[in-house]
Amino acid sequence: MDRLTALRLFLRAVEAGSISGAGRGLGLSSTAASRGLQELEAELGVRLLGRTTRHLSPTEAGEAFYRRLAPLLGELDAALGEARELQDRPRGMLRVLARRSFALLHVVPTLPGFLAAFPEVKLDLSLTELPDIAPTNGVDLVIRLGLPAEKSVVGHRLATARRILCASPAYLARRGVPAAPEELRSHDCLGYRREAEPAVWVFEPARGRQAVEVTGPLRSNSGEVLRQAAVDGLGLVLLPEWMVGADVAAGKLVACLPGTPAHPAGYEAEIYAVHARAAPLPAKVTVFLAHLQAGLATE
Numbered sequence: 001m002d003r004l005t006a007l008r009l010f011l012r013a014v015e016a017g018s019i020s021g022a023g024r025g026l027g028l029s030s031t032a033a034s035r036g037l038q039e040l041e042a043e044l045g046v047r048l049l050g051r052t053t054r055h056l057s058p059t060e061a062g063e064a065f066y067r068r069l070a071p072l073l074g075e076l077d078a079a080l081g082e083a084r085e086l087q088d089r090p091r092g093m094l095r096v097l098a099r100r101s102f103a104l105l106h107v108v109p110t111l112p113g114f115l116a117a118f119p120e121v122k123l124d125l126s127l128t129e130l131p132d133i134a135p136t137n138g139v140d141l142v143i144r145l146g147l148p149a150e151k152s153v154v155g156h157r158l159a160t161a162r163r164i165l166c167a168s169p170a171y172l173a174r175r176g177v178p179a180a181p182e183e184l185r186s187h188d189c190l191g192y193r194r195e196a197e198p199a200v201w202v203f204e205p206a207r208g209r210q211a212v213e214v215t216g217p218l219r220s221n222s223g224e225v226l227r228q229a230a231v232d233g234l235g236l237v238l239l240p241e242w243m244v245g246a247d248v249a250a251g252k253l254v255a256c257l258p259g260t261p262a263h264p265a266g267y268e269a270e271i272y273a274v275h276a277r278a279a280p281l282p283a284k285v286t287v288f289l290a291h292l293q294a295g296l297a298t299e
Helices: 003-016 019-025 030-044 060-088 100-106 108-117 169-175 181-186 223-231 241-250 283-297
Strands: 049-051 056-058 092-099 121-128 141-145 153-159 163-167 189-192 199-203 210-214 236-240 254-256 262-264 271-276
Touching: 003 019, 003 030, 003 049, 003 060, 019 030, 056 060, 092 100, 092 283, 100 108, 100 121, 100 153, 100 223, 100 241, 100 283, 108 121, 108 283, 121 283, 141 283, 153 283, 163 241, 163 262, 169 254, 181 199, 181 210, 189 199, 189 223, 223 236, 223 241, 236 241, 236 262, 271 283
Parallel strands: 092 121, 092 141, 189 236
Antiparallel strands: 049 056, 141 271, 153 271, 163 236, 163 254, 199 210, 199 262
């Protein structure tokens, strides 16, 4: 019998005045309960209970042990109950680390509704432009581009990788609408910065695959910067639908080559919510995931 069970058994035996009654409360037979108490006494090297055919009572040492043990086990039970409640009920601090561009568009606007629905959850949200982020100690959920390679994490896709080639109406009126990928070589294209490498956009029409090296007046490591520059008429961008879809719908940007799938070479666009592999998942994480997935499904 493990020590914690033996201690609980001793406590119940003193309170019930019966070894068999204490054993039943823990799902133990009378024989197993009696043996467990004997093992505890042998381990401590002291007799804890005085036994007769009709009566059970603690010895002097047993009485002193009971007085010290009862509040300790009470605190332990309270701690275990609190831990179970945090697991089963959405409450406590939820720490989220998220890709900045996605979070500002699709996470932050939904927070008032989430916090109103789950008032016992407190949210600690950190934003980053770093692409290679993963759950670590102190972080419950990471929202990032693509999936990390680690087998110790679980990912839930929030947004697809579809990209939109687009520019502002003013830019297209000034420079013309490209009719084929190769025409982009003569356009101002706003691309992600990758060290000293040139920006390359890869187009995958129904037949063949075409990689086009593009240049322009601005490049950045921030999709937000590129999006705003495109809205301001500085050139063409190739950005995720989750980033520019609303601008296209509002007429701020116009989609070009809409029937040709494309992506910047070396960049992923699928967004995942990633957490450490755990079973079961804390309720605060489960409800936040469901909240994000429901919100994106309605956009």
